[in-house]
Structure formats: structure tokens, C-alpha cells
Amino acid sequence: MFISSQSSAPSFRDFTLVMPAVAVGNVGQLAVDLIVSTLNMSRVGHIHTDCLIPMAGNNPYASSKEDGEELHTPAEVYAAAELKLAVLQIRAPILQSKTKKFRQLLVSWIKSSGFSRTVVLSSSHAYQRDDQQLQGIPLRYLVTPSLLKGSADALKELGWREMERVPAFPGLTDGNTEPRLCIPGGGITKGLYTDSCKEDLPLAVLLVFCSEGDNIPDAFALANHLNDWLHLLDDNSKQPNKWKIPTSWSLLFGNGIPPALF
Amino acid sequence: MATFFGEVLSVYSRAVEEDDDELDENEEDEQIRRELEEKREVHLHWSPEVSESLKSGNKLQCSNFVLAVGQNASSFLSVHILSTANWDTIGRASAWNERSRAVTGQSCEESACVFYRHKDNPTVLICQVSCYIAEDQLFQWTEKVFDCLQHRELNVTVLSDTSVADYKTADYLGGSSAPFLRSLHTSAFGDQPVCQSLEQPNIVTGLPAAVLNHCQVHRISAVVYQCYSDVIGPDSVTMETYKPVLTKLGRSIQLDLSPSTDALRKFVRTTDLQSNLYI
Numbered sequence: 001m002f003i004s005s006q007s008s009a010p011s012f013r014d015f016t017l018v019m020p021a022v023a024v025g026n027v028g029q030l031a032v033d034l035i036v037s038t039l040n041m042s043r044v045g046h047i048h049t050d051c052l053i054p055m056a057g058n059n060p061y062a063s064s065k066e067d068g069e070e071l072h073t074p075a076e077v078y079a080a081a082e083l084k085l086a087v088l089q090i091r092a093p094i095l096q097s098k099t100k101k102f103r104q105l106l107v108s109w110i111k112s113s114g115f116s117r118t119v120v121l122s123s124s125h126a127y128q129r130d131d132q133q134l135q136g137i138p139l140r141y142l143v144t145p146s147l148l149k150g151s152a153d154a155l156k157e158l159g160w161r162e163m164e165r166v167p168a169f170p171g172l173t174d175g176n177t178e179p180r181l182c183i184p185g186g187g188i189t190k191g192l193y194t195d196s197c198k199e200d201l202p203l204a205v206l207l208v209f210c211s212e213g214d215n216i217p218d219a220f221a222l223a224n225h226l227n228d229w230l231h232l233l234d235d236n237s238k239q240p241n242k243w244k245i246p247t248s249w250s251l252l253f254g255n256g257i258p259p260a261l262f
Numbered sequence: 263m264a265t266f267f268g269e270v271l272s273v274y275s276r277a278v279e280e281d282d283d284e285l286d287e288n289e290e291d292e293q294i295r296r297e298l299e300e301k302r303e304v305h306l307h308w309s310p311e312v313s314e315s316l317k318s319g320n321k322l323q324c325s326n327f328v329l330a331v332g333q334n335a336s337s338f339l340s341v342h343i344l345s346t347a348n349w350d351t352i353g354r355a356s357a358w359n360e361r362s363r364a365v366t367g368q369s370c371e372e373s374a375c376v377f378y379r380h381k382d383n384p385t386v387l388i389c390q391v392s393c394y395i396a397e398d399q400l401f402q403w404t405e406k407v408f409d410c411l412q413h414r415e416l417n418v419t420v421l422s423d424t425s426v427a428d429y430k431t432a433d434y435l436g437g438s439s440a441p442f443l444r445s446l447h448t449s450a451f452g453d454q455p456v457c458q459s460l461e462q463p464n465i466v467t468g469l470p471a472a473v474l475n476h477c478q479v480h481r482i483s484a485v486v487y488q489c490y491s492d493v494i495g496p497d498s499v500t501m502e503t504y505k506p507v508l509t510k511l512g513r514s515i516q517l518d519l520s521p522s523t524d525a526l527r528k529f530v531r532t533t534d535l536q537s538n539l540y541i
Contacts, residue, residue, distance in 0.1 A: 003479045046475075046478070046479050048475065048476075048479045049401075050398075050401035050402060050405075053397045053400075053467075054397075054400050054401060054404075054467065054468070054469075054471040054472035054474075054475050055465050055466065055467050055471045056446060056465065056466045056470070056471040056474040056475055056478075056486075057446070057460065057462065057463075057464065057465035057466065058446065058459060058460055058461070058462055059462070060462055060463075062462060068459065068461075068462070069447075069459045070449070071446065071447065071448050071449060071474060071478050073474075073475045073478055073479070074475065095397065095398050097295070097299075097398065098398070247462050247463075248462045248463045249463070250432070250462070250463055251430045251431070251432060251463055252463075254430070255429075255430060255431055255432070255434065255435065256431065256432045256433050256434045257434065258434045259434055
């Protein structure tokens with residue numbers, strides 16, 4: 001359930017929604033962190049639900065001491081009205097028994113908010129790729145028929161690769177089985193996509209094949225990939241790294257080294 | 263995962279399970295799932311007087327709600343606050359999960375999550391939680407408990423403890439730094455916390471997080487004091503760290519600032535017996 005953190009409920013009509021799927025390597029969530037932190041987006045509300053494991057922390061995007069003390073919850077919505085962009089960040093795993101309920105909640109919220117399109121940032125196990133998926137860049141996309149209607153030309157221009165369907169029984173040449181969509185390690189990605197197809201929702205999935213470890217490079221790749229399409233950052237800046245890393249990314253590999261070691 | 267030096271570590275995988283609801287669930291599976299869900303439900307058992315008033319639509323009048331989660335925090339309340347004998351037991355919460363003991367644990371479960379009310383000032387409530395509440399029960403527990411409380415002018419204080427191993431810092435934590443206290447509060451909290459705020463990238467999880475989330479979205483004033491301790495089990499040094507919080511609470515609650523050693527010993531001794539590491 002969406003709860004506004006301001007006095008009046010924000011309007012998301014014709015906004016683009018970008019959200020992560022909690023998936024292998026947390027790449028989608030990291031990429032969303034980059035977007036929120038770089039565009040300096042402001043929080044407009046929370047998704048308060050029993051489908052997520054509770055967690056709380058201080059401001060993950062704090063830039064100074066003053067704005068550090070601000071409570072943040074497992075699922076929050078950020079907005080940049082001038083870009084007509086809304087971002088949903090999910091910071092906690094989804095309870096295994098409630099994934100279906102969570103998907104339904106998201107789909108009905110997206111529908112009622114009137115977003116013009118939704119982009120899901122996700123990832124999939126690199127080791128489960130088949131031969132055709134191993135070729136070329138590790139980034140793939142999926143779009144629902146409803147989004148394809150309006151964005152077919154733009155997608156063609158980008159030259160992206162669509163996520164390949166894999167044969168249901170690899171190695172068997174049975175003409176009767178149709179290749180199927182398979183996103184191992186992608187969490188709710190596939191379910192959300194198929195739900196959106198059924199509900200005629202304009203939704204795209206951008207995903208990256210990755211392994212667990214230091215997934216920061218994957219997050220940059222995914223965020224850049226999204227930027228090629230949505231142009232969130234101006235292209236004039238030719239700096240190698242135009243994204244701003246949030247403060248909450250510190251100490252990913254544990255604490256400082258004990259001085260007594262040396 | 264193998265480290266730089268070649269040892270193989272078993273790490274918590276961030277990879278998530280496949281969405282498996284495409285598999286056709288038969289009726290029996292569904293029934294088992296439903297029954298399990300019913301069994302895992304959180305139940306509140308109030309005293310006859312309280313449940314009577316709740317039934318007639320009157321929520322519990324509450325100005326201060328103090329919640330202690332974990333052994334150190336709840337022992338601290340037992341020693342410093344509940345020992346003054348000014349408290350009535352008004353109810354308890356029960357939650358069955360995979361860590362609940364089968365039959366013998368009946369009494370243990372009953373005493374694991376208890377609500378107390380001050381005799382002279384009935385708007386002060388205390389809850390001690392020393393049992394494990396599973397991840398899927400946290401949200402429900404919070405909803406159910408706060409549904410019984412009057413939200414106006416409500417101040418929530420949560421005392422919680424966790425291991426210092428969960429604390430992330432760029433500086434090296436020497437042996438003398440633990441135990442220490444960190445705070446996290448909702449936007450509606452107008453007071454000054456008694457200790458430093460919890461630094462990013464540290465987070466709070468479990469029941470304290472569930473309470474904070476609930477209070478944040480419902481605009482209730484709440485603060486969590488998280489104690490990071492390097493001792494397993496309750497000990498008096500760790501309990502000392504909560505003392506500054508008492509002065510804040512002292513305005514509304516009568517406290518026992520210097521409890522007798524006997525009272526302390528009762529709570530600390532239990533773990534001595536279990537540890538045979540250095541016999």
C-alpha cells in the first residue's frame with residue numbers, strides 16, 4: 001500500500017516508473033541507488049507492506065551531516081517532477097510465501113497511479129546462460145506488447161538484444177515444445193513481466209547476466225544502458241563516470257583493518 | 263565463495279529463488295499452506311479487563327510505550343524498572359514459528375512476550391520480548407499491537423541489542439569500544455536522542471525495524487536504541503549502556519537506579535552455566 005510522506009498525495013500521471021527486481025547480485029537495486037543519488041530525487045512516499053522483511057536505516061543518500069538523520073524504510077518512492085520520473089527503491093528481500101501478493105500489489109499500484117511506462121531493472125545468473133545468450137554483451141531487454149506499440153522505433157534504433165527464449169528441453173529436437181522465457185535468479189522479474197502482459201501494462205525489463213560478488217560494475221553497466229534509452233543524464237558530460245555513488249555503498253567489504261596487524 | 267587467500271567460505275547467498283507459482287498447486291498443497299499460515303499467526307492475549315475495554319472500542323490509553331527486544335534489553339527492564347513492583351501484567355503475545363519449542367516450551371513461550379502497565383500511571387506500557395519472532399510475523403505483530411494503542415501523543419522507545427560483529431565502521435573497533443549505543447528515530451520524534459545516530463551503512467532489522475517502519479508511516483514519535491555488545495548472553499556491562507535512556511524515561515516512570523546485586527545476578531547467571539569453553 002502506497003503511503004505518501006507529504007501532506008498531499010503526489011500525482012504520477014504520465015510519469016515513467018523505474019524499479020528494481022530483488023535479484024542475483026542486487027544489481028537492479030544498486031542501479032536504482034545510482035539514479036536516485038545522481039538526480040538528487042526527493043522521497044515522496046513509502047510502500048508499506050507485509051510482503052517485505054522489515055529493515056530501517058538512516059538516509060542512504062546523505063550528502064552532509066544535516067540530512068543524514070532521516071529514517072528510511074524497505075520500499076520507498078522517489079520523484080523528479082521536471083523529468084516526469086518516479087523511482088521505486090526496494091531495500092529488503094520479498095518473503096518467499098508472499099511474492100505473488102507483492103506482484104499483485106505492484107501491478108495494481110502501477111495501474112492506479114497512471115504511470116505511462118514502467119522499467120524493471122533486473123539480473124539473471126550468468127552461469128545459467130545457454131549458447132546463444134553467451135554471445136555479445138550481457139545486457140538484455142523484454143517489453144510487453146502494450147509498450148512495444150509506442151516504443152518499437154526507439155528500441156530498434158538502440159539496437160538492443162531481446163532476452164532469448166530457451167528450449168524447454170535442451171538437446172531434444174521436438175518440434176512441439178515452444179521455447180520459453182526463463183530468468184533464473186531474477187526473483188519476481190518473470191512473474192511481473194507475464195502479469196503485465198496479461199494486464200496490458202506498458203512495462204519493460206532491462207537485465208544483466210551476472211554472478212554474485214562485487215556487482216558495482218554491473219550496476220554501472222545497467223544504469224548506463226537505461227540512460228541510453230531514457231536520457232536521464234545529459235550526454236554532454238563525457239566524463240567516464242557521471243553517476244554519483246551514494247554514501248550507503250561504503251564498507252561493502254567489511255570493516256577497517258586492525259592497526260595491530262602491522 | 264573463495265577468498266583471496268584461497269579459503270572457501272560459505273556465504274549467505276543474495277541470489278533469490280525462482281518464482282515457482284507457475285507450477286500448478288493442487289488443493290492439498292494449498293490447504294497445507296493455509297493451515298501453516300494460520301498456525302503462524304500472531305495472537306494477543308489481554309487480561310479480561312483490557313480485552314473488555316478493547317472490545318467496546320476503547321483503545322489502550324498510552325503516552326509512553328517502552329519495548330525491549332533481546333535478552334540484554336529485557337533483563338535491563340526487569341532489573342531497573344519492573345523490579346519496583348509497580349507494574350501489572352496486562353497481556354502477552356504469542357507467535358508460533360520454527361524456533362518455538364514443541365510441547366515442553368509452553369510456559370517458556372508464554373513468558374516470552376509480556377505487556378506490563380504502570381499501576382500509578384496507566385498510560386505507561388512496557389513490553390518485553392525475549393522470544394524469536396520470525397521475519398514473516400514481524401509486520402503482523404506490529405500491526406496487531408499498535409492497533410490496540412491510542413496513537414495520539416504516543417511516544418515509543420525501543421531498546422534492542424545485537425552483536426558488535428554486525429556493526430560496520432571504517433575505524434578499527436578496539437576491544438574497549440563495545441558495548442555502545444546507537445539511535446535511530448522516526449521523523450515525528452521531536453526529542454534529542456541520548457546517543458549518537460546510527461551511521462550508514464548500518465541498518466536495524468527485526469522487530470525494532472518493524473516498529474520503526476510502522477511509526478514512520480503512521481507519523482508516530484519513535485526511537486530505537488540499539489546496543490552493540492561483544493558478549494553472548496545477558497551481562498551487566500552491556501545493560502549499563504542503556505542507563506542514559508532511563509533519564510529520559512525517568513520523567514514518567516519510577517526507576518530503580520541502583521538495583522541490588524542479587525537482582526542483577528539472577529539474570530546474568532543463567533549464561534554462565536551454559537558456557538563451558540574455558541573449563
